[in-house]
Amino acid sequence: MRDIFCLATTFLILPNLLLAATVAVGVTEPITTVSLSMTETGRVETITVTEGSRVIAGASLIILDRRIEELDRRSKKIALEDRSAITELEERINILSDQLEKARTLLADGGVSHKQVQDEQIALMTAQSQLLALREKKRREAIDFDLAEENYERRQLLAPTEGIVTQINVAIGETVTPQETIIELVNVSEIKFRGNFSVADEGRFEEGQDATLRVWQNGQELQRHAVVVYVAPVADPSSGLIEVIAKIENQDLSVIPGTTAELIDTRQDVQ
Structure with a gap:
């Protein structure tokens, strides 16, 4: 059963006007999380990274014996x-x-x-x-x-994307086999927000629109520009919630994924 998030209402205050903004509540995620393995069996000769290393796409991570x-x-x-x-x-x-x-x-x-x-x-x-x-x-x-x-x-493992090494499950001298996960790589240079808003809300998110991500971390509120990339075409029948996904640039790594956040529709329809 899908998780049901509590909904919040945010008000945009304009001169002589109070507008309710549609808000989706959800969580932030890394844009990609990759589990890497070798395609060949062999003994690990070199590990070029450590946990926490930030790598670019194509960087060498692990080299097997290949004499x-x-x-x-x-x-x-x-x-x-x-x-x-x-x-x-x-x-x-x-x-x-x-x-x-x-x-x-x-x-x-x-x-x-x-x-x-x-x-x-x-x-x-x-x-x-x-x-x-x-x-x-x-x-x-x-x-x-x-x-x-x-x-x-094929005797070396390359990073398929930029990211941060979060886990290394092998040591030099050990033998690895194909399809055995040996490195976890997370790309947080871009963040994905996944949440829900109510079908009863007056407004509705639309794909391609600008929005604002609001997240609380380290005792402070952060706001970042977001772009909506997906809005579910149907609501969940048990909760009346509609799923929405947005992407947020995070090159400075200021937003820590895995935290609760709000996506605010800041468009204003003023007559």
Whole structure:
């Protein structure tokens, strides 16, 4: 059963006019909370963060032992970068092409036979086929190197988003398995408000509208600009409450998520 929040009424005082503002009561949440795990089994070699570390998206968090993957990557890279056989064949093809042209010139003067010209053509075609095969081999080696790179990179855990590390469940030297949660990452640079307002209220929140978040923490009241991103299309039949969700910028981390808050519709419809 959905939680039922107590509703409050806020009044906007204007000269000679008292307006009741629609208020939703709810809680603040981090914009994302992510449980991270490895995709490979392995022994933890390096932990680059501690609990409380603030990281950016793409930051390295944990590295598994990957000496075997490193050796495989280096081996594949050496094979891919070795172009000596291709260079040799390209030079040979240039020589054979010159020889074929000279043989054709001599054939016109009767200096060589048709058989000699055909032999030169066959030698050139063979070298060209060998060069084509070597280039195809290099393409396969490029794919092998990409796979080796991928296997190497999969041995480290990267942050999928910016945030703060709140929990580390592994130590250096321990073995981890796939799908085992080893790090909790919370992004509080943006806050989500989730609450309810009464269907009986005169006003109604609308998606995309501006609103004000009011929260009490550390003995003081904080107010922040909010944008409504979701309003439930139906009310809860047992309580008559409508769910509303809003987002609030929190780059300075001044709002601590997990606290009770109010979302106030500050629009004023004055005749």
